[in-house]
Amino acid sequence: xxxxxxxxxxxxxxxxxxxxxxxxxxxxxxxxxxxxxxxxxxxxxxxxxxxxxxxxxxxxxxxxxxxxxxxxxxxxxxxxxxxxxxxxxxxxxxxxxxxxxxxxxxxxxxxxxxxxxxxxxxxxxxxxxxxxxxxxxxxxxxxxxxxxxxxxxxxxxxxxxxxxxxxxxxxxxxxxxxxxxxxxxxxxxxxxxxxxxxxxxxxxxxxxxxxxxxxxxxxxxxxxxxxxxxxxxxxxxxxxxxxxxxxxxxxxxxxxxxxxxxxxxxxxxxxxxxxxxxxxxxxxxxxxxxxxxxxxxxxxxxxxxxxxxxxxxxxxxxxxxxxxxx
Numbered sequence: 253x254x255x256x257x258x259x260x261x262x263x264x265x266x267x268x269x270x271x272x273x274x275x276x277x278x279x280x281x282x283x284x285x286x287x288x289x290x291x292x293x294x295x296x297x298x299x300x301x302x303x304x305x306x307x308x309x310x311x312x313x314x315x316x317x318x319x320x321x322x323x324x325x326x327x328x329x330x331x332x333x334x335x336x337x338x339x340x341x342x343x344x345x346x347x348x349x350x351x352x353x354x355x356x357x358x359x360x361x362x363x364x365x366x367x368x369x370x371x372x373x374x375x376x377x378x379x380x381x382x383x384x385x386x387x388x389x390x391x392x393x394x395x396x397x398x399x400x401x402x403x404x405x406x407x408x409x410x411x412x413x414x415x416x417x418x419x420x421x422x423x424x425x426x427x428x429x430x431x432x433x434x435x436x437x438x439x440x441x442x443x444x445x446x447x448x449x450x451x452x453x454x455x456x457x458x459x460x461x462x463x464x465x466x467x468x469x470x471x472x473x474x475x476x477x478x479x480x481x482x483x484x485x486x487x488x489x490x491x492x493x494x495x496x497x498x499x500x501x502x503x504x505x506x507x508x509x510x511x512x513x514x515x516x517x518x519x520x521x522x523x524x525x526x527x528x529x530x531x532x533x534x535x536x537x538x539x540x541x542x543x544x545x546x547x548x549x550x551x552x553x554x555x556x557x558x559x560x561x562x563x564x565x566x567x568x569x570x571x572x573x574x575x576x577x578x
Contacts, residue, residue, distance in 0.1 A: 399497025409488030
């Protein structure tokens, strides 16, 4: 009965990630991009025309008040996630908010509390969780077919031209490697190994006060370990390697995006391709629509508890490396 309902989306923020998401939304059954908002009307109009949105706004509040919208995707810089989400939840709008959910645990707790109070759907947009190759790897982990995971190694590094005012190097915009891309290796460890018993971390703090690279070591009760690395000053392989008791699984570059995997066991090696033809954001969008059609206010996969554990880990790492945002 519900399957034919058209879900109307709104997008707040018209940057690079929003373009990728809007492109992929076109491949999601019964999804329609209804409205977009930017602080620049020209930018909103250009974005809207490119992605066939019927309505554009030059401010975020007007979009949150649009009665035709079923769910809002928030794609603004990290530091604005909390206020943008709270604004939308106050209008009883379902929200899919880009990662990191907010800047600290306190903010995420407030967001979750308000979503529960208003009985409205809220989810952190950790798209990796929904990708075919990643769910395949998680099934290997949970099925125990290769035994327990002993070690996880994951990295994410790229180089970007230094710009003190740009999103990556600007502390006021929540810049730094940890919050921008280190969240992916950390999420991999959380989703594969669970919450660690011990957290250690070191970082290089650059001249703008952000972490230019960050190394994280996690230790677990069962003896498993995770070695994680993020950097915005060098290109890395951006792979994830899981060493099991009876085999090895490699998630090829870039492990957080649609990718392929190689399984090595008993002296044999098998590479599996997943042939994803989109950027990969359609999988999380489809999941959100499924949750809305089931009248759920919380994702059955990317739960509030998982988001709270993730932001808690991010807070812990930031304490260890001495990185504090206003």
